[in-house]
Amino acid sequence: MSHITLVRHGQANTGARDEANYDKLSELGHQQARWLGAHLQDTRAHHPRVYCGTLIRHAETAASMGLPEPVRDPRLNEIEYFTLAKLFEEQHGVAVPADREGFVEHLPRTFAAWASGKIKDTPETFEQFESRVQNALRDIGTEGGPAIVVTSGALISMVVRQAMGLDISSMARVALAIMNTSMHRLRPIGTQLSPVLFNAVPHLEAPDRQFAQTHL
Numbered sequence: 001m002s003h004i005t006l007v008r009h010g011q012a013n014t015g016a017r018d019e020a021n022y023d024k025l026s027e028l029g030h031q032q033a034r035w036l037g038a039h040l041q042d043t044r045a046h047h048p049r050v051y052c053g054t055l056i057r058h059a060e061t062a063a064s065m066g067l068p069e070p071v072r073d074p075r076l077n078e079i080e081y082f083t084l085a086k087l088f089e090e091q092h093g094v095a096v097p098a099d100r101e102g103f104v105e106h107l108p109r110t111f112a113a114w115a116s117g118k119i120k121d122t123p124e125t126f127e128q129f130e131s132r133v134q135n136a137l138r139d140i141g142t143e144g145g146p147a148i149v150v151t152s153g154a155l156i157s158m159v160v161r162q163a164m165g166l167d168i169s170s171m172a173r174v175a176l177a178i179m180n181t182s183m184h185r186l187r188p189i190g191t192q193l194s195p196v197l198f199n200a201v202p203h204l205e206a207p208d209r210q211f212a213q214t215h216l
Helices: 027-042 056-065 081-092 100-115 126-140 153-164 168-177 207-212
Strands: 004-008 049-052 147-151 183-189 192-200
Touching: 004 153, 027 056, 027 207, 049 056, 056 147, 081 100, 100 126, 100 168, 126 153, 153 168, 153 183, 153 192
Parallel strands: 004 147, 049 147
Antiparallel strands: 004 183, 183 192
């Protein structure tokens, strides 16, 4: 039975405060991806179909993993969270957080406001994001052998939302949990794709690599 494995990109530029500057891997991000690629080779994982978004951090992750040249699909790109956060601050006075602790509170509030239409003039609506993710996964499908998809955390959380029927708050909790270069697998069960693996980082479980289990 064929499956789809979603991989979140490696650690990006954590000091960035806008979309363009965030979109590149840190040296640790490249190392996380190399370790994941070695793990897949060691376990003889077979992925005849390779996809990623069009963002730099997606392509860099796929390359550092040693994957074949992927099919690049903009529907697999991340949401523009920095843009959403800036609009949320301008329109509702909700400050952009400066640290991880603040981000844990900020992301669910931003998702909720975005989904309810309270943030205006966004690059895309929540409904458009939901639709593009659904269409991308449908088109990738499970025909032609297992697929590996290098993408981003919010997109993976949307895939889980759609598969499990999660509300916005639960989707936000999923997004916060997703680690860099983690694997998330979907298999067809009946007529629907169902999660059978979530947030797996076997390549980062050794004691001397646990420092690399990053979320940002």
